[in-house]
Amino acid sequence: MPVPAVPAAMLTSRLVLRPPRDSDLQTLIALYADPAVNRFCAAATPKGPAVIEAQLQHWIAHWQKRGFGHWAIAERDRPEALIGFGGLMHRSVAGHAGLYLYYRITPQAWGRGLASEMALYAFEQAFEQRREGTVVAAVLPNNAPTRKTLECLGLRLKGTLADGPGSAAALLYELDADRWAGLPRAEPEAIAFAA
Numbered sequence: 001m002p003v004p005a006v007p008a009a010m011l012t013s014r015l016v017l018r019p020p021r022d023s024d025l026q027t028l029i030a031l032y033a034d035p036a037v038n039r040f041c042a043a044a045t046p047k048g049p050a051v052i053e054a055q056l057q058h059w060i061a062h063w064q065k066r067g068f069g070h071w072a073i074a075e076r077d078r079p080e081a082l083i084g085f086g087g088l089m090h091r092s093v094a095g096h097a098g099l100y101l102y103y104r105i106t107p108q109a110w111g112r113g114l115a116s117e118m119a120l121y122a123f124e125q126a127f128e129q130r131r132e133g134t135v136v137a138a139v140l141p142n143n144a145p146t147r148k149t150l151e152c153l154g155l156r157l158k159g160t161l162a163d164g165p166g167s168a169a170a171l172l173y174e175l176d177a178d179r180w181a182g183l184p185r186a187e188p189e190a191i192a193f194a195a
Helices: 022-033 049-066 114-129 144-152 177-182
Strands: 015-018 070-075 078-093 096-105 134-139 156-161 170-176
Touching (some): 015 114, 022 049, 022 078, 049 078, 070 114, 096 114, 144 170
Antiparallel strands (some): 070 078, 156 170
């Protein structure tokens, strides 16, 4: 099956979502260096410019191979200023392969429902255009704001994932196409997320 062409950018009501570029590296490094962003996921955060660049290249390659992936995220009124990265990618976490939801957004953009808006657009693409069966997300148990966001988006707790020796087990959330089809479509809920 041919891979769809990579779009220049997609628009939601408040966001510009575009495939990542090599030129996004410094923004991604700065995002990962922010202690507030990594408060709940420091162990899963790439360390050092070379590792972060490899991750960015993996994201770019996913787009080239599959025609979708993680986006570079900006607000529509400031499209040149990225506020984070997120979207859906096929990956394996602790031996569980699937289509994973991921996002990291700068603290200045927290609490306004922007991650939810991005995720809802990603779900629409996954379930309505790509005809995917399920989307999953992994989150640490103590990350209450992200857990609430996932639950408000319609994901349900499915189980746990052990990331590795000494790591806390992550919670695995799931949303399937049938549940997605039955969910009401509404504006994303803003979730309080203090730094």
